[in-house]
Amino acid sequence: MINWILKSLGVDAGDVDGLAGWSLRWETAQWGILAAVLMGVLAVLCWWLYRKSPQEVSGGRRFLLTVLRLTFLALVLAILLQPVLVLTLEREVPRTLPLLLDRTGSMALKDGDGVNRLQKVEGALSSPSGELLLSSLEKDLQVPQLIFDEDSLEEREDPSVPLAAAGEKTALGDTFRKAMERYRGAPLAGFVVVTDGGQNSGAPIGSIVQELKEAGVPIYAIGVGDLEARDVAIEEVEMREVLLADDAAPVTVKLRTQGMKGRSGRVIFSLGGVEVAEEEVTIEEDGPQEISALFVPKRVGEYVMEARFEADGPAEALAENNTGRAALRVVDRRLKVLLLDQAPRWEFKYLEAMLLREQRVELSCFLFEGNREIARVPGSPYLEQFPLRAEELFDFDLVLLGDIDPRHLGEGHLSLLRNYVSSAGGALVVIAGKRFMPSAFGRTELEQLLPVELAGTSIRASNALAVRPLRLSLTPAGRESVMLRLGDDAGMSEALWGRLPPIYWTARVERAKPAAEVLLTRPDPSSRSGTSPVVAMHRYGAGEVLFVGTDNFWRFRRNVGDRYHTILWGQIIQRMAGARLLTEAPRSTLRANGRRFRQGDRVKVYARLFTASWEPREDEVVQAVLAVADDPDRRQEVALRAIPGQPGIYRAELPAGAPGNYRLALPGDEIANLDFTVGDNNREYTRAALNQPLLRDLARQTGGAYFPLAQLDQLPSVLTDRSARLTNLKEVELWSSPLYFGLLILILTLEWIVRKMSELK
Secondary structure: OHHHHHHHOOOOOOOOOEEEEEEEEEOOHHHHHHHHHHHHHHHHHHHHHHHOOOOOOOHHHHHHHHHHHHHHHHHHHHHHHOEEEEEEEEEEEEOEOOEEEEOOHHHHOEOOOOOEHHHHHHHHHHOHHHHHHHHHHHHHOEOOEEEEOOOOEEEOOOOOOOOOOOOOOOOHHHHHHHHHHHOOOOOEOOEEEEEOOOOOOOOOHHHHHHHHHHHOOOEEEEEOOOOOOOEEEEEEEEOOOEEEOOOOEEEEEEEEEEOOOOOEEEEEEEEOOEEEEEEEEEOOOOEEEEEEEEEOOOOOEEEEEEEEEEEOOOOOOOOOOOEEEEEEEEEOOOEEEEEEEOOOOHHHHHHHHHHHHOOOEEEEEEEOOOOHHHHHOOOOOEOOOOOOOHHHHOOOOEEEEOOOOOOOOOHHHHHHHHHHHHOOOOEEEEEOOOOOOOHHHOOOHHHHHOOEEEOOOOHHHHHHHHHOOEOOEEOHHHHHOHHHOOOOOHHHHHHHHHHOOOEOOOOOEEEEOOOOEEEEEEEOOOOOOOEEEEEEEEEEOOEEEEEEOOOOHHHHHOOOOOHHHHHHHHHHHHHHHHHHHHOOOOOEEEEEOOOEEEOOOEEEEEEEEEOOOOOEOOOOEEEEEEEEOOEEEEEEEEEEEEOOOOOOEEEEEEEOOOOEEEEEEEOOOOOEEEEEEEEOOOOOOOOOOOOHHHHHHHHHHHOOEEEEHHHHHHHHHHOOOOEEEEEEEEEEEHHHOHHHHHHHHHHHHHHHHHHHHOOOO
16 A cells, blocks of 8 residues: 555655655745735535535535636645655564674684684584574575674675685774774674684774664674693794803793693704703793793804794694794903002902913903913913093993002093993993092093982992991892892892801992982981992993992802802903994994884894094995895895994884894995894784683673584574564655556546536536
8 A cells, every 4th residue: 555655656666565754844934924825715605606606506516616626726835835744664574793804813722623714613603403593594694704803894705715814913893993993884693703812903892892782783792712722822032132252051941831830842953953951841820931041152153043932732723822922142252351449459359360260251351450470471361551532431341440549540541441331432431449439430431420429428438338247239120230230030049149148338429310220228317218239330321330339249259158158249340341242343232122013013224333443433334234134035124324423323214014023234444244033923822722701791782692613503593583573765746657647537527526416617
């Protein structure tokens, strides 16, 4: 009936199930008053004419003729007002239930049965029960299949083509937003998402849940994967870039474990393909772990340290992330150390003896009050004078500066020391003394070099503390510092520091400078913090300065001999002088803003370049070569440009390319190298297990449901609302419709018939 009326009105509305409402609108309503007046006049005239008709017509018939004539005139006048009929039509349509299939990288993980997750999904959908499920849903619903990865959401054109995992991120929230935009205006029964729930990027799920709730779109989550998938990932291999041959070197591996609580394995370290160390690992709690080992590099050369984890028991979900690498260089050269003091005090004597025994150190000494003749003895480590030229001083890797009278260290000496640290990247260790250091150097260039602020205390006041036993305490930074590590780990080291004999003197200083790092403190009731720094360090220009505020470390020898004194000073010298090991060419140094980068990061390279006479280079541009260690044929030139106002300092910035080990080489008389590693941005392996809590919560908050993949056949039971009633408005120009003109003709015909029956003209 509704369709017949619509057709008579000249409207093609398709399939319509009902009429929800209608209304009438007049397009030229401004003529309504005139039409009403005119209709009134016509009504009076029509009534008067039929009343005065000469023929004998009954009153009822006369009234009928009047009504018919007035109805016709009203319809004609209505044409002038252009009536428009507004119809609200209803029809019932099937809802849309998009099926979203996750094909991000984590879907390639293999669970305990050895089948990857995408294969499980395809197997479930293509099985007889899966095909029956889809066909039953498609009877009442529109079920488009879509696949998504980190960037795209697209329709699956051919279900027979196997899915391939792709993408390094999973952004479920962004995927739902794209799907809502794609089906904007369509009646949705919800979204069915088949995923392992590895949300690791994009918009937070919480903000998307609110949007889905407001739109009335439930999520039906189908979980894929093991709840307790096992995985161990090596995130980083940490070690020094340059090592000394035949010198024990530490290496640390950072692991992240999942589903491995209570299990065990081992980390195997290989240098150049040869196993050099192995550490057993017992995992007490899942999460980040650090495994350390020592190894001794034997041969000079460039190597790759590889750390590989091997688990005991069943296979892991992903074996590809069980290996980490770090590039390193093994050199065979001795550290050049210069030991300076006023006179041979106890700390000087023991330190000199230790360094002379150390085969890795080439020691030079100078005593300002010493006999110059000793320097002429064959094989003597003593110098005839303090190095007065840059070429002489700047070649040392480390300068140990003792308790020296400021009259012997004039402005020229101090200026040379400052340039040695700030420009040449040298390392300076200042060892305090009761006579001069550091109290006598206030308002000098040495005070600027120190990482502490001087207290302005007289020498006599400083000596007053020499009879009081003092216990030193490690700061949090000191507990982590390799220089002060006396035991195998931080806890053991701190316990050993607590058992060391007391010292009897420290230099009085005000406080550490803002950028300094305090490693060791002593009690100080006069200080706001209750402590005063004893060992502190900071960077000064290109180099580093360490302040040792006591000359009593030799007291640690009591009852144990050289053991702790040698360990402590050996680690200090190795750490401070080791910075020069980063380059075998001290006149050409390269540094970057890190050793490890992610693909796409910005690598900032800084170069400090000097001539043979330690004068800053003046070139505007210096060309370097960037090569990939895994593919030496891949090379590119990098232009290092001089920084205005900073002589000898150059800078370049380049994007981190494809994952791999890179070397930036600066050719010249002394070749300088910089090694760094680029890793990928793949976040898909940070969680191997099925994230069931996330998927359950997502379904619950949106009014949907959660099922594991094995219970996929239960999905139809929760889909109760499969159709929707859509309404749409149709406007019909009633005054020009066939029905309207048919009505005019009908009224005229009826009036003509009645007039004929009444024998009227």
